[in-house]
Amino acid sequence: MPELPEVETIKIGLQKKIKDKQIKDIIVNICKIIKKPSLEExxxxxxxxxxKGIDRRGKYIIIYLDSEDKLVVHLGMTGLLIYPYDNKITEKEINxxxxxxxxxxxxxxxxxxNDVRRFGKIFLVSNIDDVESIAKLGVEPLESYFTEEIFIQVLNKKKNCKIxxxxxxxEFITGLGNIYANEVLYRSNIHPLRIISSLNKKEVRNLHQQIKLVLVEAVKLRGSTVADEAYRDTDGEKGKFAEKLQVYAQKGEPCLKCGRSIEVVRIEGRSSFICPKCQKL
Ligand SMILES: [Zn+2]
Incomplete structure (x- = not known):
């Protein structure tokens, strides 16, 4: 599922490629992708x-038109935006x-x-807060306002929650999903089930730094395409950060810090990858 680095990569791609272009025609093959308004409208x-421009909020891409309307795209599990689209694209395993x-x-x-699993959603709205959940999104971790102090304030909203x-x-910090949550916790030596109130100052500082570092590096490498996952950038290319993952999808591999085997545990239905020695409960 695309997370902040993947969506940011697509945003940057679209900014370079489709800004100032004029839409001549649209073909809609699957109507249910359009959530708002009616297909005709x-x-x-x-x-x-x-x-006019392209922006990102959390995992949403916002495309500004030269009217009052904005096209808002959520990629769901497997959504892709490919430009330019030509016959060469099918060579990149895009059906x-x-x-x-x-x-x-x-x-x-x-x-x-293009969307294999069809969980993607597209909206056309004059106010982006009319899109379900955008109004509830939390802080943007790549913005300069996301300081350690702000991080602590956000953590304090949910002290009894597992990290x-x-x-x-x-609704707290927007953009992290399973891949990057696993990575930042491993790199900060924090077990995923730790309760927020149990984290000491140094752990909070490390975690804040790792969130920024991991996301910045992942954007630089154009996101992660792990194994047979669908994610591609606007050129149809795979994200190279998958090669830099230290814990996500690394089950059985030696921990880079201590050599113990990376283990996988199920937490709330998702796979959590941990080093049992470096990340203690
Ligand atoms: Zn370790």
């Missing part, structure tokens, strides 16, 4: 509009049968929304 309001939405611009290039579930809840 969606098409009428998008046709002939120009792309055209999952092209659910195709935007054609006036220069005849195309942006395709990994807290990191993955979008």
């Amino acid at each position: 969606f098409i009428t309001k998008i046709k002939d509009k120009k792309i 055209p049968k999952h092209n659910h939405l195709i935007f054609t611009f006036t220069d005849n290039t195309q942006l395709v929304f 990994k579930s807290f990191l993955m809840k979008q």
